[in-house]
Amino acid sequence: MYYRMLLSVLLICLLHFNCIAQTKKINELKQKVDLAVSNDEKLAAIIAYCEDYGNIAQDSLEKYAYIALDLAAASENEKLKTLAQLTLAQDYMQWGWTDSVHAVVAQELPKNKVTDIDRRDIYFKLKRLDATAYGADGKIQESIAILYPLSAEAEKYNDSVQASAIANIIGFAAAYRNEMKEALKWNNRALLYASGTKHNNLGSIYISRAQIMHKEDKTDSALYYLEKGIDLCRQVEMYDRLASAYRFQSAVYVDINRLNDAETALRNMQETRNKIEANPDAIIEDNLQIADFYANTGRLKKAIAFCWSKLETGDLQRKPGDSSKTFNNDPSVRLPFYLALARYLKEDKDYAGYQKVLEEIVVLKDTVYERNKAEAIAEIRTKYDVAQKENTIVVQQLKLARRNYLLFGSIAFIVLAGIIAWLWYRNQNIKQKVRMRQAIEEEKTKAAQSILNAEEKERKRIAADLHDNIGAYATAISADVETISAKGIEAGGSQLANLQLHSKEIIHSLRDTIWVLNKENITITGISDRIKNYVNKLKPSYSHINITVEENIANDIRVGSQKALNIFRIVQEAIHNALKHSQAKNIIIDIKATNSISIEIKDDGKGIASPANGTGNGLRNMKVRAEDAGIHFNIESAEAGGTNVFLETA
Incomplete structure (x- = not known):
């Protein structure tokens, strides 16, 4: 449970350094969207509104993402077009469609170079979103492989905001891998960069430091930094990050058996979620944390009842009599609660209930699989329809262009066609003759070079062979002659024998070489x-x-x-x-x-x-x-x- 929570917090770190805007500012931006007049003004307002996507309801984000795409299609501003694609990728991220996120990043990144000062901010956003998608899939190594060089680039271009955000994420990832010395180093670096920024990232950085302290069993330090982080996040109304911090605070209190404080932290988490433009019951991790809190604190029955309360179904269009009641009809949302229920019922030794829940899990998994398959087919069909419409527009534009150019083009073509044909024929004949001459010359050159190479190779081979064999014997003969000259013939009997032996060896070696050369x-x-x-x-x-x-x-x-x-x-x-x-x-x-x-x-x-x-x-x-x-x-x-x-x- 703790590592699942750590991974979830890491993902939130990746998401929410991207959104420094405050909730009040979101409301102001939404008003700007409504008041915008021109196409590009409205598109720019929507992009600014969706930038804080962590504090926007998924349905709202999706609606505005596709409105942005429609507006971008009619815009000639290439930068706004790319930002519209970024908004779409952020929507994909909220729905967990990480493959689609990677596809958008791969498409847009070549258009936005880090060396282009006007596009540098988009470059950093695309790269961080790509790392976010890997982090969401639990691929921490792939995420870090993007963030390390990105950190160096942020430092190179003196972008303190980006450098602070990236350093904090790298530090938290190091803590996730139990590399605590490395984690603290990067967290300190994040604090250093944040101290000089206009935007206040300190709340998130202090929460990350609290998590590092908690992993080192320094509970008092963890609670101290957690309080500082919570206070700063509350001041800037970074509610999604704040809710996650309360969830982590609850886990720390459970570890030290301060159960009342843990429950208070969970209530604060729920109250914070209510301030965001989203349904708190849609945050599955929050509700599962509450259920686990009840189970881990000996209130197994309450954990079971809580899970059942999140599994009620009904008419989503009709308001129920009890305003506190929320209906949950989505199989993919119901499934995690049933999985938790199975654990709790088994622990409670309610084997009959456990069996029924297992049967429901099987049905839900089949339903989710079939729905995902249907959604995939629908997505393919939608893409096909869009491609068909785009092709129709292109065809119409081509027809119009042909109609405009046909009259003038036909006259010019008739006059020039004959001249071009004659010149082409004449040029081809000349080229053919030149190519033939070049080919003949190249063949002659290659043949001559091949003969020279072969002769040179054979010469070197013979020279080496004579040097290795005859040269050695000739050297020995020279030494024997010098000895005989010095001692005299009478005293040089052994040298005379050597002379005879070496002379014979030279003759034999020459015969061997001639034997080879003759064949x-x-x-x-x-x-x-x-x-x-x-x-x-x-x-x-x-x-x-x-x-x-x-x-x-x-x-x-x-x-x-x-x-x-x-x-x-x-x-x-x-x-x-x-x-x-x-x-x-x-x-x-x-x-x-x-x-x-x-x-x-x-x-x-x-x-x-x-x-x-x-x-x-x-x-x-x-x-x-x-x-x-x-x-x-x-x-x-x-x-x-x-x-x-x-x-x-x-």
Whole structure:
């Protein structure tokens, strides 16, 4: 019950910062509506009257909202047209049609920029109303998402009234989320802004502070600020906000067991509602609060009787004998009272009455559903009828325009038609020829560029390959020659052996590169043969290790020369790593080709501690080559020993 009340008060905060006008002023504005002469004067008076929509009866607000729309249709003042739409959105808000509110805001907001000083006030009203609609649906996060940037904009343009209102709402929303430090910060900011405004928002801000204090269990402070807020709201005759404050005051008194004061607060709430141009019994939340008060204070029978008193039906056109009696025939209004009755009857152990009320609830829910569906259909039909009428007006205007321009237009058209046709034909031929020449030139340019790109890419690939392989060996040869020069030939026996080895490696690397350059595409059989030749050259130097090449080539797949060289280099590096580091006794190279090429290099050596995170040059080079060639590459190694290098390509 408390959180339902908090959400209700949050919605009222959103609504009533929009209406700083007083009840006396409303009466004066209503008189201006009656005395207005011109269309725009009457429209402006109605908009000003409806601005304080929280203190206006729903039926009156709806009547004047649609009168404003009719007047706006005949007006040429774009600002008044937008304000008429805003009045309609305020009417939607009072009836709880939040989707329609969002639709109006989305339609009108682009026309009213915050940078336009003449439209800035409308911009703030539209944005706050949008936040209000989200708050009414319980979507506090969406509401706050609008209010935070809106607060920054109000500060940017030094609008203290807007900044005060928005800060107070954000603070109350923070309290609703139990973020009390944040709530107090924003409430203090609201007080700071309000102190410099012409309009008195302090009453609402003090009531919000009372609610923050109450959530922090500071009852004395809550009652203190509540009294200040109530007094200020009473002075400016902000009766709807005042009635809500009395309702909250009653809840605080119930918490501290001051039941007489709580009941007095509820009576004050009802008296305040009577001062507003609305039927107090239409305020469902007020009546449910009274019923809950009776139930929570041990007067369950009185709560039940109170709910039954709000469910009497009758002829709304005929005045009943008892002037204090109010008839309630609306199913959507009756339903909340029946739901409350169900709780009270069950608590009172009146199970027979409880059962009857449950049956009535089912019927009412079905009735409300059907009525809402019928209202939705009626709304669609109304929109369709309005659209049809607007279309008729547009068609008539078009016919009139055609009649006026037909005579002069026909003469001009006949004279110009031939000239335009000849010029168009001539221009099209010229454009076609130009486009053809441009297309041919573009194709030539693209072809030449493609050849240059391909040559450049191949040049860079060959240069990189020669640098990575031959360059390393050439550097080693240079170092060996320097050592031999320094020591002499007799002392440089090992360097001479290295020279011979490195020279052979350069020759092999050149042969591999030439092997690739001589062919556009290479088969997997050619790659396999190259791998076998490489293994056969290694075996004499590693006679203690059994190196085996296994083939299972069902489909002799062809691959590009660059990809073939990368496959060979990866296999070469994997074999080299196994021979150098694994201490293996057996190395198997398994080559398969069916729908794709897969090669696996397996050894039974000591394994790699962390193959996935390997940082050696060999592993890194294999990964880079695989990524460049689009080859799937993976290394697996068990702690018990053994390493598998796996690569696969389509």
